Amino acid sequence: MTAGERAGEAEVCAVPADGGGGAHRAGARPPRDRSADRAAMRAFRPQRRIPAIVVALLLTLLSLLVAAETISALVGRPLRWLPYDRMLAWASSTLWSNPVFLLGSAIVTLLGLALLVTALVPGRPSMVPVRSGDRDVIIGLRPKSVTRALAHAAEKVPGVRSARVRMRGRTVAVTSTGGTGEELGEAVRGAVLGRLAALDLVEPYRVAVNVKERR
Known part of the structure; x- marks a missing residue:
């Protein structure tokens, strides 16, 4: 699965750290490399x-x-x-x-x-770093692409008519419209967490779900 496919037609920015370097193998999740994660976070750190x-x-x-x-x-x-x-x-x-x-x-x-x-205090990031497994390859997704992919995952849950996702710091706030109930909220949270795992972002995110009844 490539970085673009993981984001659900998301816009991807891949920056070779030294003008060359390794490549992200398609079809396999890249291994966790702390030095590569730190390089990605430094590259996309918000600047004031x-x-x-x-x-x-x-x-x-x-x-x-x-x-x-x-x-x-x-x-x-x-x-x-x-x-x-x-x-x-x-x-x-x-x-x-x-x-x-x-x-x-x-x-x-x-x-x-x-x-x-x-x-x-950090500002709003322009790109969200994605794990590549190689510190010479830096990959980032636009926040709007990430939220669009997460909203699409939430809307696939039975009973959800529409979903809106916002990223606030290290929290992903999901507002779903449709059915109500604690079970639906847990299903939405599970779907969003699953898509986050598929995106394989460098930094962990907490998922907060707010379920609204359709009027």
Whole structure:
């Protein structure tokens, strides 16, 4: 069974890690290789491009401003785009307990924490890594392809009219419409878990099922 067939006509991205390497044998599940799994996870790790670009632009503008002020002061023609005299006078006459100073410190601290959290918390992945068994071959499925394949598996369960699947972190949330009952929910969960096993994703996923009665 090839990677494309496992995803049910899913879009597949296969990236040779070094421009060549081994191949994924069709018809057999690839062996588990921890180094290959780590390589796939690194290749498709979400990147925080927009926050990084914003921070880089702000730091660049600040650096250019400081450089311009410094160079102009050295040549005897200070630009004075920033009111240094007033800032120094305010800092000299302001107590540490001043509400304005405390508010400004709190805002700067919160901005720093927000940037730190943004950098540490992973974003939404563009590709879901699939086990290849070879660290020189990196395979990924688009999240929409994975959810479409899982929804198709859930809709094959007798009593299910339609199903919607969403990936939230390491949880696959399945909402099925049709019949009701705990047995139907377990059947849907089993079908989705079976399709996940067939896809052979690198990372494990928890399946949460919500059964809605058809109106």
